Amino acid sequence: MSALLEVTDISVSHGKVLAVQGVCLQVKPGAIATVIGPNGAGKTTLLNALMGLLPCSGGMRLEGRDITGDGVEERVEQGLCLVAEKRELFGEMSVADNLLLGAYSRRRVRDGSREEDLGDVYDRFPRLRERRNQLAGTLSGGERQMLAIARALMARPKLLMLDEPSLGLAPLIVREVFAIVRSLRDAGVSILIVEQNARAALQVADHGYVLEAGSIVMEGPAADLAADRRLIETYLGFGGKPGETPEAAARAGTTVQ
Template identity: 65%
Template sequence: MKDTLLEARDIHVAYGKIEAVAGVALRVARGQIVTVIGPNGAGKSSLLNAIMGLVPCSGGLSLAGADIARLAVEDRVALGMCLVPESRELFTEMSVLDNLILGTYARFRKGERNFDADIEGVYDLFPRLRERKAQRAGTLSGGERQMLAIGRALMARPTLLMLDEPSLGLAPRIVREILRVVVSLRERGVSLLIVEQNARAALQIADYGYVIEGGRVVLEGPAAELQADANVVATYLGTGGSKTPLPPGATA
């Protein structure tokens, strides 16, 4: 893959005797949206957690050509990697603004002190957060919490942003708004790795996709090809139901 940003090689994750990820290899190129789809329990979230350093794994991991397999989570963040977990992990008793500021921790450690432009940039992406900047994160709606979780990650200025189930539990209108932002981030040069139960929505905006079953990659290819694959359609997309409308700039 040309200009690879993230490369994972033969990744294994086990919880006791249960192997959740069994030899997965994947790549994310700069400026790409890559999605990982598959059934519940396939190992998708475990894969993201392993890449972020949150769970032990074996195998090779590199970011922009640098070996990160043995780096601590904070060091991976400092190199430009961020994960928005499925649980979002917000500081619920703190305000929206304070949650955003906490996203600058790695940059603060490097000596940066002025983050006003970054905060305004997040508010431009998610105007609702500007309206609620003084509100406690715990009082936000589900969609607003997801916006805040993504916004906080963006405060670290990541080159690789990983999203674990960004549409989970959200209304279709909010999902479209989240997808719109994801597409706009790609246009700004952020590379994205997305785990998503909503396979149709994920493949509509992605450049490349991986299908994982039982902890293994069973199919991969350009997202447009996966959308047309009969097995993917039958298993994950179905033939009925309405498509999630593409946000402006998405490629189907």
């Protein structure tokens, strides 16, 4: 199966500091890929470069088309969408208005598809329907993350990129958010997740990459990485054992159902 996204030798510098070096990765159509690694490894920098928010060297192709020289707006129009680590919601606007802004790239379309997509989003996120007239700034952390993902879906992305979707959320809400991510994959949405929560990310992903000091040091099927002794000791922490059951993982940390 050919890659939906193909990234080749991406490097990003912050002044004289090389934050990301020679990263190559792929995301298959209808699959979830994850990039895990410690804080400061360059994960967010990598996503920002892929979105066109930071200058970089290397190459990037989406559905076989070279988008390396495209700007942010062009990448959005081509089907890339990033849910930033800080959600970047408009707190003084309602939930419904935030969602409609997600379809801004389709603002000239007058076929009623935006209203149809809004209904689909409310069906997927019933809590947002209940709070559609509420100001986004008054939502809980989990609700804000749901709104950020839902707003991105309004752009009809070919590839949804999520930066630390579990950040600052309680374990129960983390499980709920990752269950939503899995359901999106089952509905055919391709997803690239950057995460510090290695356990949760590998449980939902099809393929994983480990980023350390700006470079990919390991990659492979997510299930294989989750069973790797070095990875367990470094990232999965207390209780991690090769082949442990979901029940054991739940006792040790966050488990996605």
